[in-house]
Amino acid sequence: MTTFSPGGTTSSSRGCKPPEVATTELTKPRRGDLGVSCVRHASPTGLDVRRCYISWGSRPRLLYSAAPRLKTRATVLDYLLLTATVLAVVPTTWAQDVPEAVLKAEQQRIEAVQRATKSAVAVFTADGNGGGSGVVISPDGYALTNFHVVVPVGDYMQCGMADGQLYDAVLVAIDPTGDVAMIKLFGRDDFPAAEMADSDDVQVGDWCFAVGNPFLLATNFQPTVTYGIVSGTHRYQFPAGTLLEYTDCLQTDAAINPGNSGGPLFNAFGQLIGVNGRGSFEKRGRVNVGLGYAISINQIKHFLGHLHSGRILDHATLGATVADDEDGHVTVSNILDSSDAYRRGLRYDDELVSFAGRSITSANDFKNVLGIYPKGWRVPLAYLRDGERHEIHVRLAGVHAREELLQKLKESPVPGSPKEQPRPGDEEKKPSEDKPDEGKSHPETEAKKVPEEFTQYIEHRNGFANYYFNKLNRTRVWNAFHDAAGEFLELKGSWTLTGQSADKGTLTLELSDTASRIENEASQVELTADKDLAEQLGPVGSGGMLASLHLWRRMLVEGPDRFGDVVYLGKAPVPGREQLCDILVGTFDVVEITFAFDPADGTLVRLEMAPDSDVDPCEIEFFDYRETSGRKVPHRLRVQHGDQLFLELELQEVQLTEAEKVEA
Amino acid sequence: MSNWVDTVSIGLWNCVKSIQCCVLSTQYAVPGTREPSETRLYRSAILTFALLGSALVANQSHAANEVQSFSSTVGSVQPKMVKLYGAGGLRGLEAYQSGLLISADGHILTVWSYVLDTDEVTVVLNDGRRFAAEILGSDPRLEIAVLKVDATELPHFELSSAVELQAGSRVLAFSNVFAVATGNEPVSVLHGCVSANTKLSARRGAYVTTYQGSAYVLDAMTNNPGAAGGALTDRQGRLAGLLGKELRNSLDNTWLNYAMPIPELDASVGQILSGTARVRSEMAERRKPIESVDLTSLGIVLVPNVVAKTPAYIDRILPDSPAHETGLQPDDLILFVNDQVLNSSKQLRSELEYIDRIDEVRLLVQRGQELIDVSLFVE
Known part of the structure; x- marks a missing residue:
C-alpha cells in the first residue's frame, strides 16, 4: 500500500488492510481540525484504487476516488486536481464546520453573557437559607429585585456577585403591586451596572437570556444563565388572589425557576429588558414549564425615581372601568365623579382611543397601560364622543387608600410566584397555606441580625420600606435647591411681591408667618394662618392661590425639616417639561402641597396645592428666576386651576425682609 | 443576526452535502462504465468545479433571499393560529386549547378533546374576531377534529405543503x-x-x-x-x-x-373535509349478507337495552368466544364498528347485520381512558 500526500512523501506497506489514512495538516490545529490526504491501496482485483480524503474533526471523509489505475505513481494531474479541489473545498468545508458568521455570533453571545452576568446579584437572607436574584442598575449599588423576594428576607441581606464577592445590602423601597423592590449594596462605588434597553422594542421571537440564582444554586455566587426566546410581549397577568399584578409584561421560554425571581432578563445584546418574577406553574411542582414572565424594564423606569424614595409604592387607577367588544371598541363602563378623569370631561360610554400614547383596542390594553404607571402621574388620554375626538391629561389616583395598602401588606401572603424552594402545589394555593412564610416577613425578627455598621442605613416608619432613603433624597433635593436659589432662613419677615397681569391689573401680594394678603384695584383677599387653610381658598377661581403662596414662603423660610411633614415622593412628569422632576410633598394641617424641582439646576419649577384629592389643585408654575437680595426668586408666575388659566403675573418688585428682632 | 447565521450555516451545510453527494455518485458510477479512467477523472473534476461554483452562488442567493428576522417568522405564523374556548373550566380541565387555520374559508385543525364536547365552541382569531365554530368531524384514532368558522380570506397553512x-x-x-393570550x-x-x-x-x-x-x-x-x-x-x-x-x-x-407530523393527519383531515370520514355514505346501497355476524357469534353480551339510546356497553363476554380471545372485557364501550360510529346498542346490532360472517369485524372500544382497536373473526 502506498500513501502519498501533496507534499510528495511516499511510504509503502504490505497487506490488504483497510487504508490507513495519512493526514497532512494544512493549517495549525484549530476548531474543526482539517487535513487532506490521498491514499492508494491495492484492491482485491489487483488494481490500485486511489482515494483522496479530506478530514476535519476526527473523521476523514472521502473527497474523490479514482477508478482502478495501472500506474503506480501519482500523476501531475492528481496533484493539480487535488490542489484545485482542496482550494475550492477547504473554505466551504471550514464554513460548514463552523461558519465565520456563526463563530462571530457565538462570540457576541459569549461577550453579551459575560458583560451582563457581572451585574447579576444572588440575594441571600442573613442566615443564607433563603433568597432570590437581583440586578445592579447603578455604579453606587442600587439594585432591583422582586417584592416577593425581599418579603422573607427583611431589611438586611447579603448579595453575591459574579466577582465572587459577598456584599452587604439593605432594603430601599417596595412596590408590592408591581412585585418590584429596590435594594442597595454597599462596599463599592463602581459596581458593574446593567444597561437598560427600551423594552417596547422587544419583539416576539427575539433571543433573550435570564441570569440568576435558581434553586439558590449560586453558593459560589456564579450566576446561572438560561437562554430562550421572547414568547409574548405586553402580556397581562392577573393578581391571582394576591397584591401582585403583572401588567404589560414579557413572556419567555428561557427557564425561569424558583430563585430566578428578581433576576434580570437580558436581550441578545446583554441589555436589561425586564426583571423575572413569575412563571406558569401547573402539575409539575414549582419548576419551569416553558412560560416565565418578566416585569418590563419600561414599567420599572417609571417607578425608578419613586423606588429611590424608600416608600411603599402604590399603582394607579383612572377612577373608571372600561368594557371592550370584539370589534376593538373600548368604552367607559363606570366612572367615579370624584376622579380627575371625570373632572377633565370623561363620561360613561365615551370610547377610549388612546391612553398614555398607546392605542387601546381591548380592556387588557387598558389594564396594561394603567399598570405601568405610579400613583399620581399625569398621562394623556384621547376619547371619542359622538364621533368627535377629545384629548385630555388625567392625573392618576392611587389604587389603594394609604392605610389600605399597608393593611393589605400585613394580610397578604407571600405572593404566589416562584418560591425560593420548590415544593409541590401551585400558585393558586390558598393564602392560609402560605402563612408559615409570613412569620419571616416581620422586620422586627430580622432586625436582630443586622450588623452594627448597617443599622444606620435602616430606619422604620409607617408607610415606608426604609425611611433612611427618603431623608437622604429629601436632603439631596433641598440642598440642590439651596445651591441654586440661596438660603431663605433669615428672611422670616414679610414678603411683598408686586406685579402686573393682563386681565387683573396691578397685583400686590403680602406674605408673612401669621397672615397673607392679595389685592388689586378692585378687590382684596386675606388669609390668617391660625385658621384652617382648606377653608381659605381665595381668590375665587384660583383654587387657593393665596394659600399656595403662603405655604411656598413657609417652605422657603422654614425648610423641609420645620415646614410640617415633608417627604420625598420620587420623580414624576410635570406638564411642559421633558425631564422628570424631583417631587417633595408637604402636609400642613389637612392641605397637601407638592413641590417640583428641576433635577438639572435644582430650581423649584412648580407647586400644586389641594385641600382634598377630590378637587382640582391650584397649580403655580415659576419662571424667570432673578437675583433679589442675594437670592434667586422667580419673577413670573402662572396660576392654573383645573382647565382654567387663572393668572399670569409678571413681578416688578420683590421685597423679602428679615424677621424683626424681638427684644427680650 | 443569529437567524441570518443559521440560514447561512444551513445553506452551507446543504451545499456541502450536495457536493459530497455528487462527488460520491461520480465515484460510484465509475465501476459500471467502460470509459478510460483519465476521461472519467476529468469529467468528475469538471463536474466538481461546476457544482462547487453553482452551489456557492446558490448559497449566497439563498442566504440573501431568506434573510428574515426570527420575529418576522413568528409574525407570519401567528395570524394562522386560533384560540379555542369550549367545555371545561373545572380544576385540571381547562376550557381552552389551540387550533390552526387550514383554509382561507375558516377550516380549523385541532385535537379532539372534551373542550370540543359542547354546542358552543368559540374561536378567537389572531385579530381578536370571535366566531362560533361548527365541528365538521373528528377522527377518534388520531384524536383530531376539524372545525369551521364563517369567515373568508383568512391566512392559513396548506397541509399539503407541510415539511417533514x-x-x-x-x-x-x-x-x-395557559390561555395567557387573550382577545387580539x-x-x-x-x-x-x-x-x-x-x-x-x-x-x-x-x-x-x-x-x-x-x-x-x-x-x-x-x-x-x-x-x-x-x-x-x-x-x-x-x-x-x-x-x-x-x-x-x-x-x-x-x-x-x-x-x-402533519402527513400522518393529512388523509384523515381530507376525509373529514370531504364528508367521508368514518361515516358511511347514506347514498350507497347496502346489502345484507346471507349469513351475517351477530353479537352471540362474537361472544358479546351488551347491557340491557333500556333507554332510547343505550350506549353499547359490554355486560359479559362469553367464554371461548372470539371476543374472549381478543381480550374484550365487561364495561368496554363499543364506539365504532368497521369505522362506523355508533350512537346506541341498537345501532350496533343493525350494523352487524351488514357484515358477512367470513369478514373481519373491527371494533373500537373505550376502556377507562383508553381507546382500543380489536379485530374479530367469527369463522
Whole structure:
C-alpha cells in the first residue's frame, strides 16, 4: 500500500488492510481540525484504487476516488486536481464546520453573557437559607429585585456577585403591586451596572437570556444563565388572589425557576429588558414549564425615581372601568365623579382611543397601560364622543387608600410566584397555606441580625420600606435647591411681591408667618394662618392661590425639616417639561402641597396645592428666576386651576425682609 | 443576526452535502462504465468545479433571499393560529386549547378533546374576531377534529405543503398555552429542537393514548394546558406538526412533549373535509349478507337495552368466544364498528347485520381512558 500526500512523501506497506489514512495538516490545529490526504491501496482485483480524503474533526471523509489505475505513481494531474479541489473545498468545508458568521455570533453571545452576568446579584437572607436574584442598575449599588423576594428576607441581606464577592445590602423601597423592590449594596462605588434597553422594542421571537440564582444554586455566587426566546410581549397577568399584578409584561421560554425571581432578563445584546418574577406553574411542582414572565424594564423606569424614595409604592387607577367588544371598541363602563378623569370631561360610554400614547383596542390594553404607571402621574388620554375626538391629561389616583395598602401588606401572603424552594402545589394555593412564610416577613425578627455598621442605613416608619432613603433624597433635593436659589432662613419677615397681569391689573401680594394678603384695584383677599387653610381658598377661581403662596414662603423660610411633614415622593412628569422632576410633598394641617424641582439646576419649577384629592389643585408654575437680595426668586408666575388659566403675573418688585428682632 | 447565521450555516451545510453527494455518485458510477479512467477523472473534476461554483452562488442567493428576522417568522405564523374556548373550566380541565387555520374559508385543525364536547365552541382569531365554530368531524384514532368558522380570506397553512423534520431540526411551537393570550393578543411561541422522530406506539403501554403513529418528540415544553392543537413549525415558519394532547408517562410520571407530523393527519383531515370520514355514505346501497355476524357469534353480551339510546356497553363476554380471545372485557364501550360510529346498542346490532360472517369485524372500544382497536373473526 502506498500513501502519498501533496507534499510528495511516499511510504509503502504490505497487506490488504483497510487504508490507513495519512493526514497532512494544512493549517495549525484549530476548531474543526482539517487535513487532506490521498491514499492508494491495492484492491482485491489487483488494481490500485486511489482515494483522496479530506478530514476535519476526527473523521476523514472521502473527497474523490479514482477508478482502478495501472500506474503506480501519482500523476501531475492528481496533484493539480487535488490542489484545485482542496482550494475550492477547504473554505466551504471550514464554513460548514463552523461558519465565520456563526463563530462571530457565538462570540457576541459569549461577550453579551459575560458583560451582563457581572451585574447579576444572588440575594441571600442573613442566615443564607433563603433568597432570590437581583440586578445592579447603578455604579453606587442600587439594585432591583422582586417584592416577593425581599418579603422573607427583611431589611438586611447579603448579595453575591459574579466577582465572587459577598456584599452587604439593605432594603430601599417596595412596590408590592408591581412585585418590584429596590435594594442597595454597599462596599463599592463602581459596581458593574446593567444597561437598560427600551423594552417596547422587544419583539416576539427575539433571543433573550435570564441570569440568576435558581434553586439558590449560586453558593459560589456564579450566576446561572438560561437562554430562550421572547414568547409574548405586553402580556397581562392577573393578581391571582394576591397584591401582585403583572401588567404589560414579557413572556419567555428561557427557564425561569424558583430563585430566578428578581433576576434580570437580558436581550441578545446583554441589555436589561425586564426583571423575572413569575412563571406558569401547573402539575409539575414549582419548576419551569416553558412560560416565565418578566416585569418590563419600561414599567420599572417609571417607578425608578419613586423606588429611590424608600416608600411603599402604590399603582394607579383612572377612577373608571372600561368594557371592550370584539370589534376593538373600548368604552367607559363606570366612572367615579370624584376622579380627575371625570373632572377633565370623561363620561360613561365615551370610547377610549388612546391612553398614555398607546392605542387601546381591548380592556387588557387598558389594564396594561394603567399598570405601568405610579400613583399620581399625569398621562394623556384621547376619547371619542359622538364621533368627535377629545384629548385630555388625567392625573392618576392611587389604587389603594394609604392605610389600605399597608393593611393589605400585613394580610397578604407571600405572593404566589416562584418560591425560593420548590415544593409541590401551585400558585393558586390558598393564602392560609402560605402563612408559615409570613412569620419571616416581620422586620422586627430580622432586625436582630443586622450588623452594627448597617443599622444606620435602616430606619422604620409607617408607610415606608426604609425611611433612611427618603431623608437622604429629601436632603439631596433641598440642598440642590439651596445651591441654586440661596438660603431663605433669615428672611422670616414679610414678603411683598408686586406685579402686573393682563386681565387683573396691578397685583400686590403680602406674605408673612401669621397672615397673607392679595389685592388689586378692585378687590382684596386675606388669609390668617391660625385658621384652617382648606377653608381659605381665595381668590375665587384660583383654587387657593393665596394659600399656595403662603405655604411656598413657609417652605422657603422654614425648610423641609420645620415646614410640617415633608417627604420625598420620587420623580414624576410635570406638564411642559421633558425631564422628570424631583417631587417633595408637604402636609400642613389637612392641605397637601407638592413641590417640583428641576433635577438639572435644582430650581423649584412648580407647586400644586389641594385641600382634598377630590378637587382640582391650584397649580403655580415659576419662571424667570432673578437675583433679589442675594437670592434667586422667580419673577413670573402662572396660576392654573383645573382647565382654567387663572393668572399670569409678571413681578416688578420683590421685597423679602428679615424677621424683626424681638427684644427680650 | 443569529437567524441570518443559521440560514447561512444551513445553506452551507446543504451545499456541502450536495457536493459530497455528487462527488460520491461520480465515484460510484465509475465501476459500471467502460470509459478510460483519465476521461472519467476529468469529467468528475469538471463536474466538481461546476457544482462547487453553482452551489456557492446558490448559497449566497439563498442566504440573501431568506434573510428574515426570527420575529418576522413568528409574525407570519401567528395570524394562522386560533384560540379555542369550549367545555371545561373545572380544576385540571381547562376550557381552552389551540387550533390552526387550514383554509382561507375558516377550516380549523385541532385535537379532539372534551373542550370540543359542547354546542358552543368559540374561536378567537389572531385579530381578536370571535366566531362560533361548527365541528365538521373528528377522527377518534388520531384524536383530531376539524372545525369551521364563517369567515373568508383568512391566512392559513396548506397541509399539503407541510415539511417533514429530522431529529435535531430547530422548531417553533405556537399555542394558546395557559390561555395567557387573550382577545387580539398573539399566541405564545416557544423554541426548541426535535429530540427524536419516533413512534408513540412503541411505548403505547406506558401512555394513555390512542394515537400510535409517528411523533416528533420535542425539547420545548409543549405539554401544557391549552397547548394541544397548536402548530409546530420549522424555523422558516413552515408547518410540520400538530401539538398533541397532554400525555404522561405512567411509569415515571414525566410529561411528554410531542407533536404529530402533519402527513400522518393529512388523509384523515381530507376525509373529514370531504364528508367521508368514518361515516358511511347514506347514498350507497347496502346489502345484507346471507349469513351475517351477530353479537352471540362474537361472544358479546351488551347491557340491557333500556333507554332510547343505550350506549353499547359490554355486560359479559362469553367464554371461548372470539371476543374472549381478543381480550374484550365487561364495561368496554363499543364506539365504532368497521369505522362506523355508533350512537346506541341498537345501532350496533343493525350494523352487524351488514357484515358477512367470513369478514373481519373491527371494533373500537373505550376502556377507562383508553381507546382500543380489536379485530374479530367469527369463522
